[in-house]
Amino acid sequence: xxTIPALxxxxxxxxxxxxxxxxxxxxxLDAVRRLHALGYHRxxxxxxxxxxxxxxxxxxKRSKVPVLVLAGGLFGAxxxxxxxxxxxxxxxxxxxxxxxxxxxxxxxxxxxxxTILYAAFxxxxxxLALNGLPRLYHxxxxxxxxxxxxxxxxxxxxxxxxxxxDRREIVALLEALGGxxxxxxxx
Amino acid sequence: xxxxxxxxxxxxxPLIEGDHDFCSLTELVCGLVExxxxxxxxxxxxxxxxxxxxxxxxxxxxxxxxxGVWGMNQTVGWGFPIATFVFWIGIGHAGxxxxxxxYLFRQKWRSSLNRAAEAMTxxxxxxxxxxxxxxxxxxxxxxxxxxAPTTTAIYPNxxxxxxxxxxxxxxxGTVSLMFWYVGLIPDLATLRDRARSRLRQRVFGxxxxxxxxxxxxxxNYEMAYLMLAAxxxxxxxxxxxxxxxxxATSVIPGWHSTIFPPYFVAGAIFSxxxxxxxxxxxxxxxCGFKGLITIHHLENMCKLIIATSLLIGYAYGVExxxxxxxxxxxxxxxxxxxxxxxxxxxxxxMIACNVLIPQLFWFRWFRTTPWAMFVIAIFVNIGMWFERxxxxxxxxxxxxxxxxxxxxxxxxxxxxxxxxxxGLFSTLFLLFVRFLPMIALSEVKASLxxxxxxxxxxxxxxxxxER
Numbered sequence: 001x002x003t004i005p006a007l008x009x010x011x012x013x014x015x016x017x018x019x020x021x022x023x024x025x026x027x028x029l030d031a032v033r034r035l036h037a038l039g040y041h042r043x044x045x046x047x048x049x050x051x052x053x054x055x056x057x058x059x060x061k062r063s064k065v066p067v068l069v070l071a072g073g074l075f076g077a078x079x080x081x082x083x084x085x086x087x088x089x090x091x092x093x094x095x096x097x098x099x100x101x102x103x104x105x106x107x108x109x110x111x112x113x114x115t116i117l118y119a120a121f122x123x124x125x126x127x128l129a130l131n132g133l134p135r136l137y138h139x140x141x142x143x144x145x146x147x148x149x150x151x152x153x154x155x156x157x158x159x160x161x162x163x164x165x166d167r168r169e170i171v172a173l174l175e176a177l178g179g180x181x182x183x184x185x186x187x
Numbered sequence: 188x189x190x191x192x193x194x195x196x197x198x199x200x201p202l203i204e205g206d207h208d209f210c211s212l213t214e215l216v217c218g219l220v221e222x223x224x225x226x227x228x229x230x231x232x233x234x235x236x237x238x239x240x241x242x243x244x245x246x247x248x249x250x251x252x253x254x255g256v257w258g259m260n261q262t263v264g265w266g267f268p269i270a271t272f273v274f275w276i277g278i279g280h281a282g283x284x285x286x287x288x289x290y291l292f293r294q295k296w297r298s299s300l301n302r303a304a305e306a307m308t309x310x311x312x313x314x315x316x317x318x319x320x321x322x323x324x325x326x327x328x329x330x331x332x333x334x335a336p337t338t339t340a341i342y343p344n345x346x347x348x349x350x351x352x353x354x355x356x357x358x359x360g361t362v363s364l365m366f367w368y369v370g371l372i373p374d375l376a377t378l379r380d381r382a383r384s385r386l387r388q389r390v391f392g393x394x395x396x397x398x399x400x401x402x403x404x405x406x407n408y409e410m411a412y413l414m415l416a417a418x419x420x421x422x423x424x425x426x427x428x429x430x431x432x433x434x435a436t437s438v439i440p441g442w443h444s445t446i447f448p449p450y451f452v453a454g455a456i457f458s459x460x461x462x463x464x465x466x467x468x469x470x471x472x473x474c475g476f477k478g479l480i481t482i483h484h485l486e487n488m489c490k491l492i493i494a495t496s497l498l499i500g501y502a503y504g505v506e507x508x509x510x511x512x513x514x515x516x517x518x519x520x521x522x523x524x525x526x527x528x529x530x531x532x533x534x535x536x537m538i539a540c541n542v543l544i545p546q547l548f549w550f551r552w553f554r555t556t557p558w559a560m561f562v563i564a565i566f567v568n569i570g571m572w573f574e575r576x577x578x579x580x581x582x583x584x585x586x587x588x589x590x591x592x593x594x595x596x597x598x599x600x601x602x603x604x605x606x607x608x609x610g611l612f613s614t615l616f617l618l619f620v621r622f623l624p625m626i627a628l629s630e631v632k633a634s635l636x637x638x639x640x641x642x643x644x645x646x647x648x649x650x651x652x653e654r
Contacts, residue, residue: 025637025638025639025640026640044402045401046399048213048628048629049405049629050405050406050408050409051640052639052640053640053641054402058403060402060403063406063411065410087343087345088344091342092340092341094344096344096346096347097346106345109354109425110354112425113354113355113358113422113425116358116421116422119418120362120366120419123418124415127408127410127411131408133397133398134393134396136397137397140399147381149380150376150379150380150400151209151213151377151380151381152213
């Protein structure tokens with residue numbers, strides 16, 4: 001039976017939630033499924049690599065990254081065509097190689113490249129924005145051994161915002177699910 | 188599901204050799220970055236850095252003196268720098284093949300190689316960009332390629348293949364950098380969490396962007412990675428296609444050909460794979476990564492080299508055939524001149540290195556013996572550089588107008604600039620090996636059997652893990 005370090009259940013303080021460590025991906029996935037089935041939805045799992053099936057276990061919807069990629073790509077295509085048309089036909093109209101001023105076909109390569117560029121911007125910056133990154137600090141980093149999460153640690157957090165969250169019950173519950181090093185994390 | 192299960196029991200050899208778990212993998216890969224550099228690294232850095240400095244000195248020299256220090260002339264206006272530019276851009280393509288195309292094809296063996304291959308891409312693009320910049324002659328006009336509004340009101344000609352080339356290379360460099368960096372984020376977080384000194388914590392902390400391995404983050408991250416792979420795949424094909432347009436949209440005999448785009452793309456991947464082998468065969472031993480980059484990984488690349496070698500062999504043949512069958516006397520002369528003219532020895536070297544020598548990989552011994560494949564890869568590197576030289580020089584030096592025919596003879600400045608480029612590339616690569624994780628840790632960990640809940644013994648039969 002581990003004691004609750006840092007912050008006792010009776011102490012009043014703004015809590016981020018509870019953090020527990022699990023032995024491996026299977027145990028973590030199992031615990032997440034059970035907690036989700038119990039009605040906890042403000043859960044998160046932390047692992048050094050993506051775990052197969054975790055998305056469904058957490059009840060995550062399809063990622064919105066593809067929408068941002070599409071938006072980026074459409075913007076890039078429109079931007080490149082407009083830019084080339086404006087500069088070639090309006091700003092600096094100069095006939096070269098007997099081609100029309102607005103030679104759409106010759107503008108295709110640059111349009112293609114710009115489409116890819118902005119779609120990739122959509123993927124990278126969209127992913128970071130959806131994840132709320134970059135971020136200098138996060139409460140889970142207070143976890144005693146949370147630094148292991150990027151090496152071989154598998155952690156589960158239950159946020160205090162969850163309507164079912166009870167700081168007295170959650171520790172026992174996480175331990176019953178097989179969690180070790182269970183701790184309450186200050187915000 | 189069933190394919191997966193089969194591969195576990197009697198399928199291909201394991202992706203990683205040795206008894207590794209998540210912790211030992213981290214120790215192995217991060218150890219190289221965290222422990223003091225070993226002697227081999229300092230020696231290699233001293234040698235490569237010397238050549239890199241030489242390249243920098245030559246760059247300053249050519250900028251100060253002008254292009255006259257090179258062997259180019261009115262007839263052969265594209266000499267070593269453009270041949271070398273195409274060479275380096277081509278090298279980069281294998282990095283994108285390994286990181287993007289093989290990812291889409293779910294080739295899991297790529298995860299041991301992709302980080303290093305992407306770094307190779309990035310540094311190759313840096314080298315390639317350097318050569319076109321200095322080849323401009325008036326380097327202060329480089330910004331003319333940018334469609335920037337200025338008081339001169341002059342804009343780039345977007346109908347020119349050179350404008351396309353600028354867009355392609357700039358996009359390729361940017362997307363490769365982002366792809367590489369996105370892959371690095373989880374591993375930078377690992378280095379941050381292991382850092383002991385305040386400086387390392389700060390630097391890696393900032394670089395890792397606050398990554399905490401949350402499943403909600405992985406969810407978006409994996410999708411973004413898939414999207415980037417799907418974007419980089421057509422991009423990499425388009426980049427060398429557009430590089431080939433620099434040649435193919437002209438009317439020079441030997442260049443004005445529709446086979447150029449696919450031929451260039453195949454050649455690019457071919458040369459890049461050879462460069463990956465050139466780098467990985469020594470590094471896997473020196474860094475102690477023999478268990479991560481196994482003979483099996485190298486063998487797979489050798490097989491890809493045979494495939495691409497056959498493709499470019501076919502392209503060489505088709506070029507000859509269309510010159511003969513097309514009935515254009517200028518085209519026919521160009522190809523006859525290419526084979527038996529003054530640069531015939533370059534053509535012979537190109538055929539030997541690119542088409543004949545790689546056929547040794549049909550024999551298992553050559554595919555599984557690192558030093559042998561290293562030697563063959565060096566030949567391929569040489570052959571592919573000569574291919575670009577043959578394309579540039581033989582077509583230009585004798586075109587339609589015999590009175591303007593002229594030979595191209597490289598000068599000492601040409602040679603030193605070429606060597607300096609290799610110095611810059613290898614220096615950048617050595618710095619990468621020393622300061623960043625060379626193996627994509629999070630991906631390799633995910634490919635361990637212990638990482639997949641479906642293979643672990645305690646799977647719950649509730650069907651939630653089924654896709």
